[in-house]
Amino acid sequence: MKIKALNGFKDIIPGEVELWLKVEQTARNIFNRFNFSEIRMPILEKTDLFSRSIGEATDIVEKEMYTFVDKQITMRPEATASLLRAYIQHGLYVQKPIQRLFTIGPMFRHERPQKGRLRQFHQMDVEVLGSANPRVDTELMAMGAMLLEELGIDVSLELNSLGCPECRPGFRKTLLTFIDDRRDELCDDCKRRSTSNPLRVLDCKNPRCREQVEEAPSILDHLCGSCGEHFSSVQKGLQDINVVYSLNKFMVRGLDYYTRTTFEFITADLGSQAAVGAGGRYDGLVETLGGPKTPGIGFALGMERLVLLLQQKELETESTGCDxxxxxxxxxxxxxxxxxxxxxxxxxxxxxxxxxxxxxxxxxxxxxxxxxxxxxxxxxxxxxxxxxxxxxxxxxxxxxxxxxxxxxxxxxxxxxxxxxxxx
RNA sequence: GUGGGUGUAGCUCAGCUGGUGGUAGCACCUGGUUGUGGCCCAGGAGGUCGUGGGUUCAAGUCCCAUCACUCACCCCA
Structure with missing residues (x-):
């Protein structure tokens, strides 16, 4: 019996590697233009790091992590938690009040593999720590858009705000009342979600749920004063530099740590794995992980999805001739x-x-x-x-x-x- | 975790209602010039037909199981 790679794990062989290099080189070039520094973290971390940051009740933590149970260590399912751990551990906030960092590498989630979704997948992850300024939100989205444009990938940018611990609970209550009124019309998943994480009902793909949720209250109408102000500044910033976006009141996040600005770069060319990049603000996370009170925002790009999109365009691969x-x-x-x-x-x-x-x-x-x-x-x-x-x-x-x-x-x-x- | 589809050469695939695995294309090697590339021509090599059972005189083909791949649900980058 021949030994094969594990289900959901893939080799990147010659002929394919060239596209990966192109993606990576373009990204490094742009990150450099925006003054980001590279940081590299280990793949294994204490399980606790992820359950605390991502959230105990999330799908990732509940059933998708590769964990060595006896040792209580886990292969990272995403980059932000590790990056913040390193940021706190090395006191990077002392060296510079605002840190702009990026990292590129493999992540691991035990999901059923599918087009654009593997168990070992690769992300390019960008984080800005130490600034709550809405300009930073704008700048990050603009950088993402610039990168995708230089790669020649067609996406739309969708934007939403999730509010903060001040205003979200109030909205949650309003939403719950709305959901309870039409609970019987929702799918089983949504019935379950309505108690565990009612916001998730908003982005259910079931057509019937969509219909029900169409008239749901928007969190954007329930933001507190400072969140509302922050969000309009973000939008004004995008308009000032002509970054095209659309508001999506149904967009929520699968990780618990997000606050305020959230955004996704969406493609129409990858089937159901439509998000090539996504991220948002997480102003309380550094503190949760034992660091000083520090606002932060970041996003990640899925490399295999970018490579798939480039492959679909059938670019000629320029090979370097032998001299x-x-x-x-x-x-x-x-x-x-x-x-x-x-x-x-x-x-x-x-x-x-x-x-x-x-x-x-x-x-x-x-x-x-x-x-x-x-x-x-x-x-x-x-x-x-x-x-x-x-x-x-x-x-x-x-x-x-x-x-x-x-x-x-x-x-x-x-x-x-x-x-x-x-x- | 739940459904659907597909597993034949390194890759893309033919193979009908069971009857000896394809002169198929790409790629590879050799030759067509004593020592000269791309095009063309000829030849060669390459497979336990995913795996294990079963039905049958006979299974790539039918049945069961299993594994893998894949798409979708779910979730997300």
Missing amino acids: MFVAGLGEKAIDFAFPLVHALRQMGLQAAMDHEGRSLKSQMKQANKLQSGYVLIVGESELEQGQAVLRNMETQEQQDVKISDATDTFARSLQEKCTLRIS
Whole structure:
């Protein structure tokens, strides 16, 4: 029986990796433009960290975490909790009052795999800690939008506010009254949810529930003074820099720590896994985890979803051509080629050769597949005369070149030719 | 956790109402020039037909189980 990767776990093989690199490089470039610093955390954390931050009653904590029960440690299901733990542990708030951090890496949730949803998946996660300023909310959404635009991914930005511990309880009561009035019309899930987390009834996908909830009160009409002000400033900021968004009063979050601003980048091209990125404000979370009272906001982008969207666009993958392929004919020529190729590589060129003693034709084919700019053909008789043939693969021109005694000197003369081609 | 669909070569797939696994395409190797790539042509290699049972003279094909993949519910990035 062959050993295969676990269900919901995937290899990213050559041909696919290129798209991942593109996503990652574009993201790093943009994070850098917005002055974010990278932070890397371990994958394993105390289980307690996640249950405290994400919420005991959430689906993630209740049934989706990979936990070593005997040791009370868990593979992170998301990045924010770990990042805040590191932020608190190292006292990063002392170094800088406002920290702008990002991290990229794998997360683990034991869900049933599906398109755009794996058990090991990868997120790019961005957090700003230490500022409650609505401008920061705006800036983060603008950054997300800019990143997706540069990747050429078409999304819409949906926005909502969840209020704060001041105003949410009041809204919750209003909503509960509304729900109770039409409880019988709701699906079983929603009946359950109406007691555990009534806000979640708002984003049920069941058409009947949607209909019932259509006229539900909006939290946006029940925000307290400061939350309301904050939210209008966020919106004004978005308008000022022409970031297109729409309000979605039904959007809620699956993690308990969110407050005030929440947002999602939604695509129409991925089936039911429509959110390519999502996040929001979590002003009480640092304190919950034992740090100083610190406001924060962040969001995460799902990398496999981004890669899927790029794959659907069928972009041509630009491969970097090999600079020089050295084709040796016969044992002596191969012995000559090996140190030469090594010297070329030391000089920073992409060089290749065949070690298997294959025919020239076969070696030319290999050179072609590698998109070599040049092939140096070294035959045994020419080698004795201190000569070799240099072929330009694009123009098909060939010229005899003198092989000097010192490999390095010869390599340098080849390097000049290749560099000319590159520039 | 709950449903539906699908498992045949590295990949994409033919294979009818059971009768010896496909000259199928892509990819790979060799040859078509004593030592010259892309195109074309010829040849070659590559499979316990997901796995385990059952029915049958005979199973890739029918039945059962199981595993995997996949889509949807759920949840979420």
